[in-house]
Amino acid sequence: MAAAESRRRAPWACACLGALCAVPAVAAAGRLEVQVLDRDGTGVPEVAVYAVPVGASADVAEPTARADAGPAVRKATMNQIGLAFDPHLLVVETGTEIEFPNGDDVRHHVYSFSRARRFDLTIDSGSIHSELLSFDVPGLVTLGCNIHDNMLAYVLVVDTPLFAKTGGDGSVALPVSDGHYEVHVWTPRLPDKALPEPVTVELEHGDARELAFRFDQKLYPPHEHSETSLHWPHY
Amino acid sequence: MAALLTGSAWLGALALLSAQAGAADLSDRHELAIELDWNLFDARSSLSAWTEGGAGKLRFDAGSSDNTFARVAIEYRGQITPTLFGRVVADAIENAPSSAGLTEAYLEWRPLPSGVARNRLRFGAFYPPFSLENTGFAWESPYSRSFSAINAWLGEEIRPIGLDWRLSRPVGGERSPRQIDVFAGVFYGNDPAGTLLFWRGWSVHDRQTRLNERLPLAPLVLPGPSGGSPIVIERRLDPIAEIDDRPGIYLGGDLSFARRARVSLAFYDNRADPYSFRDGQWSWGTRMKHFAAQVALPGDIGLIVQHMRGDTEWLVPPTRDGSILPTTEHVTDEFDASFMLLSKSVGERHRVSLRFDVFDFRRPGEFEIDRGDAATLAYSYSLKPRLTMQLEWMQIESSRDVWPMLLGHASTRETESMLQLGFRLSVFDSKG
Numbered sequence: 105m106a107a108a109e110s111r112r113r114a115p116w117a118c119a120c121l122g123a124l125c126a127v128p129a130v131a132a133a134g135r136l137e138v139q140v141l142d143r144d145g146t147g148v149p150e151v152a153v154y155a156v157p158v159g160a161s162a163d164v165a166e167p168t169a170r171a172d173a174g175p176a177v178r179k180a181t182m183n184q185i186g187l188a189f190d191p192h193l194l195v196v197e198t199g200t201e202i203e204f205p206n207g208d209d210v211r212h213h214v215y216s217f218s219r220a221r222r223f224d225l226t227i228d229s230g231s232i233h234s235e236l237l238s239f240d241v242p243g244l245v246t247l248g249c250n251i252h253d254n255m256l257a258y259v260l261v262v263d264t265p266l267f268a269k270t271g272g273d274g275s276v277a278l279p280v281s282d283g284h285y286e287v288h289v290w291t292p293r294l295p296d297k298a299l300p301e302p303v304t305v306e307l308e309h310g311d312a313r314e315l316a317f318r319f320d321q322k323l324y325p326p327h328e329h330s331e332t333s334l335h336w337p338h339y
Numbered sequence: 340m341a342a343l344l345t346g347s348a349w350l351g352a353l354a355l356l357s358a359q360a361g362a363a364d365l366s367d368r369h370e371l372a373i374e375l376d377w378n379l380f381d382a383r384s385s386l387s388a389w390t391e392g393g394a395g396k397l398r399f400d401a402g403s404s405d406n407t408f409a410r411v412a413i414e415y416r417g418q419i420t421p422t423l424f425g426r427v428v429a430d431a432i433e434n435a436p437s438s439a440g441l442t443e444a445y446l447e448w449r450p451l452p453s454g455v456a457r458n459r460l461r462f463g464a465f466y467p468p469f470s471l472e473n474t475g476f477a478w479e480s481p482y483s484r485s486f487s488a489i490n491a492w493l494g495e496e497i498r499p500i501g502l503d504w505r506l507s508r509p510v511g512g513e514r515s516p517r518q519i520d521v522f523a524g525v526f527y528g529n530d531p532a533g534t535l536l537f538w539r540g541w542s543v544h545d546r547q548t549r550l551n552e553r554l555p556l557a558p559l560v561l562p563g564p565s566g567g568s569p570i571v572i573e574r575r576l577d578p579i580a581e582i583d584d585r586p587g588i589y590l591g592g593d594l595s596f597a598r599r600a601r602v603s604l605a606f607y608d609n610r611a612d613p614y615s616f617r618d619g620q621w622s623w624g625t626r627m628k629h630f631a632a633q634v635a636l637p638g639d640i641g642l643i644v645q646h647m648r649g650d651t652e653w654l655v656p657p658t659r660d661g662s663i664l665p666t667t668e669h670v671t672d673e674f675d676a677s678f679m680l681l682s683k684s685v686g687e688r689h690r691v692s693l694r695f696d697v698f699d700f701r702r703p704g705e706f707e708i709d710r711g712d713a714a715t716l717a718y719s720y721s722l723k724p725r726l727t728m729q730l731e732w733m734q735i736e737s738s739r740d741v742w743p744m745l746l747g748h749a750s751t752r753e754t755e756s757m758l759q760l761g762f763r764l765s766v767f768d769s770k771g
Contacts (some may be wrong), residue, residue, distance in 0.1 A: 121663045144353070144412055174385055175459075202347070208368050209367065209769060210370055210769070211368055211418060213421055213422075213451075215452065215453055216453050217451075217452055217453050217455075224421075224451050226421050229365075229367035246513065246514075248452070250421070250422065250449055251418070253457070253507075283736070292514050292770060293514075294514075295512040295515065308630075324514065324515070324516045324597065325516060325597045325598075325599060325610070329597070329598045332639065332687075333635065333639045333640055333641035333682050333683050333684045333686040333690075334598070334633055334634075334635050334641030334643070334682070335474040335475065335482075336474065336598055336601070336633075336640075337468065337471055337474045337601075337642075337718040338474070339468035339505060339520075339522070
């Protein structure tokens, strides 16, 4: 199984300030610094990292959520550009409405057969505003285009506002309040059974906490490929 | 000079066509692409080109006074309903008796997947999903102008008209990069397939037979009665004809790993009855097994191999009126061909490809009908995003025991070569 390690960093907030964290409006702002590594120890970009508040601490996380998400109805965008979805992986909080603008000169027919959200949507070319679809059930939604076989994307719907994707170096920081969290990582480049188990952490006094996840299994090649010498049949 | 004029005329005509197509303001349910192809060639062969009714393997005639060639190809794909599509591919070439026509025309039904498996159904006239080389616009090769011997033959004589089903699904989990495809086809047509392989042998070119096109075949030269002057029989071949009304089949499967590797196996049988005859065309019962693989090698070098092995049953001699003579023999000839292609893109503009073909057509235990090999070296350069220059050298060496006997040709061994400089201009592409 994948290993996850957690170690406490020197707290930068004093204990007395930490005590105030129970009051949401002035919750101490802590940080979860997550590093995702492949089995060779190289950082893996574009990995979803999300922290689900556990137990009573859910209340604590709520203000951060609203502050991050802006308006009451959260919105996100899944573009179609150059016969590809952009981004390849979109992480959203439950209840988010997603728009599917089509920047191509051809029509797309986006569909999902995933249990978390089944739909199909025909999107005319150049449609800056498509129909908004609400993603209300947590889980993975796999997107395809029924006209263009190579188009593939994932929407990961999570029951928390605390999420982000790793950057080029495989690391990301989540601003979190004090409390208990279950920290998950997810990438489409591994089967579910090879993904690391979530790690439970407790943050106090506005601590910064570092977490590292390491994938044991070799990653699938990225969907976007850089090789150009070979063409692939589309029968 | 004539070449320049022809080239300019074609360019002008196509500029007009493209302007009109652009002005038509195609809806996004339609995808249209038009390509103009113009080339200059230097063909070397002691035989005239098979396309001119000669016994040679080259597409263009060595003795031609005009050593240029022009072609327009059009590919259209339209959405009829959200899951039903129509695709039509056509081309037109200058100075040919049947100069324009459709090469593919079919309806494709792509039902929305309800799980990880995707189904596709095609109905109409199309290529069987065998070639890994012909992945470009209008079934062209992105690697070279000419196609390998195997795929040149598919382009000449194999065009199923029927139903094709394909199922694709990942293996080993929903997100696995491993995918399996299975496919099957039931079709009419292609009953004379094999005729060209016997009479002309394998070839290396990029000519695709149009539906309902009749190809020239080298005249048959038979000894005259009691030592008199030989009898020359002019012939034409309709490779896509249906003669015995028995549907053919093909079956196959592919395994692929992301865009890194792909292996494909297929079996094809036109199930033609060699005793059937219609409209001057005899059936040839042709079966083949086909293997293809492609892999992205380290250093981003592409490798493609294909291998085909099969046999064809036919009646010798083939009479012109369909009669069976006391001397008629039912023969089974065997064939096989392979090629290996290496291709490397350098930067965004350059591509170098090298292909080596071997081929054979024989009557087992009796004689070699066509045995040889071909080497092709191709370079392409994108002058502009829509304009590509192609330089290609190709040489075919072959030996044919039957030539002196059947075609009155003195030699049994030939080396034919061609140097081509081509320009392909994408004059319109609705996808931008």
